Amino acid sequence: MAGAGDKLNRTLRRNAAGESSRERRGGRRRKIRGSQGRRSLKGRFTSWLFLLPSVLGVALFFVIPFGVVVYYSVVNNPVQHVYVGLDNYVRTWNNTAFRLAAMNTLRFSLMAVPLAVGLSLLLAVLMEDRIPGRSTFCSFFLSPMMVPIASVILIWQVLFDFNGLVNVWITRLGFERIDWLKSAHAQLVILLLFLWKNLGYNMILFMSGLAGVPQEQVEVARLESASDMRIFWTIKIRYLSSTIMFVTIMSLINSFKVFREVYLLTGDYPFDALYMLQHFMNNTFLSLDYQKLSSAAIIMSVVMVVIIGILFVAEDYLDRDLE
């Protein structure tokens, strides 16, 4: 009985997730109907007409040049075209600026992603109670997402400058002033900005994920006087696994975009702790070192694909656990 209920819920959730059983059945049906060869051929042709502009554009601006990037990464320079194997990769990998940028970006992501996921989940759980003024709070948390970072950067400068407000408070409490943007704490300032900007987005995702948790199970658990904590960790978190994965991926991608904030706050040449991968790329663009650019881009894309692949596999594993 419970098993059947589970299955139903799962289908509902799947449907809500856009991957309906209709599609799969539809696909099968089309195969059985063999008499439609002509129509489907025409259909196939029209479908490619619809796809054409986008596919051409993506091919021209992303795929083909990416092939060129791969090519550039294994030749000595764009004029001589001598194959040098992995030399460029080794050179980029050993480059101190690249190392610094990669380590900084990695350190930032390792701090930012878990915090962004955890805190937004907390907010979403708190929102789940029928509290008054819920939609207003929701708007409050979401509004930073809409505000251009460039607009609020002034406030951050007022807060975290050496002569800024935070230092005024700190000295009042009797501590030494810290030059926030030029110290080991620099990443914390950016982290605050990052969380401010991204928590609302993640929270909405978690709220919709929580709304999809089957209520029957929660009710049964509650009747058997399970604590809310227990209900959350044993029931809800399992149904949230795909949302958690998605939020993690999005936070990761957004944490790579944090160059924006750093650039607007500190310009082209930030303190060492804030030297991000995009800074490295920008500087390499200026010197037009195609080999370094290409190999760096490819190293990054491989790392990205590996990370996302791992997350997908992990999510799949958790999902199967649910079944």
Next chain:
Amino acid sequence: MGLFRRKESKIEKRVRTVQTPAGRRRRRRAFRRKAAATVFLALTGLLFLMPIVLTFTNSFMTPSEISANYGAIFATTEQGARMFVGETVNLKFIPDWVTFSQYITVLFKSPEYLLKFWNSVIYVVPIVVFQLFVAALASFGFARYKGRVKQLIFFLYIILMLMPYQVTLVPNYLVAGRLHILNTRWAIWLPGIFSPFAVYMLTKYMRRIPDSLYEAASIDGAGEWEIFTRICLPICRGGLMSIGILIFIDYWNMVEQPLVLLSDPELHPLSVFLSRINTGEISLAFAVAVIYMVLPMLMFLYGEEYLVEGIIYQGGVKE
């Protein structure tokens, strides 16, 4: 925002209203927890709103008040040297004198800000419109007909979408160089228009439209183009709005692309330019900042549901 609100079920209601000592204790505890959550959310929510409100109120200050409040910060950054300034820094909510002098200076006396604002508009509007158009066509192709090749291409789109700028800007730069459009507006427009993001989102949206609808129209004699314009697009109106908002904020905020693809600062959008005026004309900066956030803020006020829906679409859906 009735979106996430679930109805209280019968069992829940009975649990809530049952009159036993344990039930009463449970209810009291629940009430206390709810109160704590409300207070916590209200406080953090206000904290989140603070930077926006402060930027807004500060834009009504007179230049002298601005320099009195923040002179200590921006005066030093301007010279690059660090010196101790005795003045205290004030972050004030309410200006002593409410004036529009900042706005008047920005709007009527310094055309470069308006030019940069106009640059932003000129980049973002065509990108939103044409990315949606190209994506609508492609998504219809992806959603209406399935094939192994199409699935593969769609998967490729997803991977491309997930790639950070650090990766995608290199190919974009190479192509722009080859097409001789580096340092022109086309270098921003074209990669923006063909960005795979909207295709991914819209395809997800369109896959929910039942095939039977298309088939019925087809039997009634509608051609593919008619099915697309008369049936598919009207159904997707909400989705187009949501995705349009997401594209808009992404490009309104852009920093990486202009920095790499446009070497001429004249062509830069306001998002990049704003970081440069902070040090110079601090007395205007708040007004410019407000002018820059008015458009997305209005969108947020009128289209919050669309935004929320767009986010949920992005997330609830996975391949």
